[in-house]
Amino acid sequence: EPEVTQTPSHQVTQMGQEVILRCVPISNHLYFYWYRQILGQKVEFLVSFYNNEISEKSEIFDDQFSVERPDGSNFTLKIRSTKLEDSAMYFCASTGLRLAQYFGAGTRLSVL
Amino acid sequence: GDSVTQMEGPVTLSEEAFLTINCTYTATGYPSLFWYVQYPGEGLQLLLKATKADDKGSNKGFEATYRKETTSFHLEKGSVQVSDSAVYFCALSALYGNKLVFGAGTILRVKS
Numbered sequence: 001e002p003e004v005t006q007t008p009s010h011q012v013t014q015m016g017q018e019v020i021l022r023c024v025p026i027s028n029h030l031y032f033y034w035y036r037q038i039l040g041q042k043v044e045f046l047v048s049f050y051n052n053e054i055s056e057k058s059e060i061f062d063d064q065f066s067v068e069r070p071d072g073s074n075f076t077l078k079i080r081s082t083k084l085e086d087s088a089m090y091f092c093a094s095t096g097l098r099l100a101q102y103f104g105a106g107t108r109l110s111v112l
Numbered sequence: 113g114d115s116v117t118q119m120e121g122p123v124t125l126s127e128e129a130f131l132t133i134n135c136t137y138t139a140t141g142y143p144s145l146f147w148y149v150q151y152p153g154e155g156l157q158l159l160l161k162a163t164k165a166d167d168k169g170s171n172k173g174f175e176a177t178y179r180k181e182t183t184s185f186h187l188e189k190g191s192v193q194v195s196d197s198a199v200y201f202c203a204l205s206a207l208y209g210n211k212l213v214f215g216a217g218t219i220l221r222v223k224s
Contacts, residue, residue, distance in 0.1 A: 030209070031209045033211065033212075035212075041216075042201075042214050042215065042216045042217060043156070043201065043203075043212075043214040043217075044214075045211040045212065045213070048209070048210070048211055050209060055209065056210070056211060058211075091155060091156060093156075093212075095209065099144055099161070099163060099205070099208055100146060100158050100161050101146075101158070101205075101212055102158065103148075103155045103156040103157070103158075104155055105154060105155040106155045
């Protein structure tokens with residue numbers, strides 16, 4: 001069964017450093033998303049991406065964040081200058097014609 | 113804005129007990145409704161979905177019915193197993209391609 005894959009599974013970084021989280025959505029899916037889940041809290045929407053542009057973003061997704069689909073398969077989330085409060089689990093998701101969003105296993109980002 | 117409210121947990125049950133996890137929503141229009149499950153250390157897995165009023169989603173013995181009159185989508189299972197121990201998230205999407213709005217999640221613990 002096709003699945004969304006995310007790398008790395010765990011990323012440790014120093015405050016102020018740039019990180020790039022990578023995702024390979026399910027092929028032939030049309031919409032791509034990033035969500036985050038701070039430990040013990042609810043899953044929060046960050047951004048959605050369709051037709052090579054951002055279709056919606058939340059208040060969390062400020063100028064420190066960016067997304068890119070550099071080729072036909074990868075979808076990345078970049079955080080330019082990480083803060084302690086960026087520590088969270090980041091989930092990538094994609095959806096095709098069947099409406100439901102399918103999630104990757106997540107990347108745990110730890111900012112020290 | 114759109115929102116989802118779930119019953120607070122944790123919910124602790126004995127094996128073979130009946131499970132209900134309540135979920136209500138607030139949304140304009142006719143959202144699609146979902147239940148996702150998160151097993152310890154893993155990502156979000158789609159459990160079931162319903163796209164219109166009176167639809168019943170079902171999977172792995174779990175069921176939920178889209179009740180527009182009560183704006184509810186309660187999750188039920190007739191006989192839980194220890195392996196069902198996880199966090200369950202109710203979510204909605206207002207339109208195809210739109211973000212998912214999640215509830216806070218309900219921890220389920222099943223004892224043998």
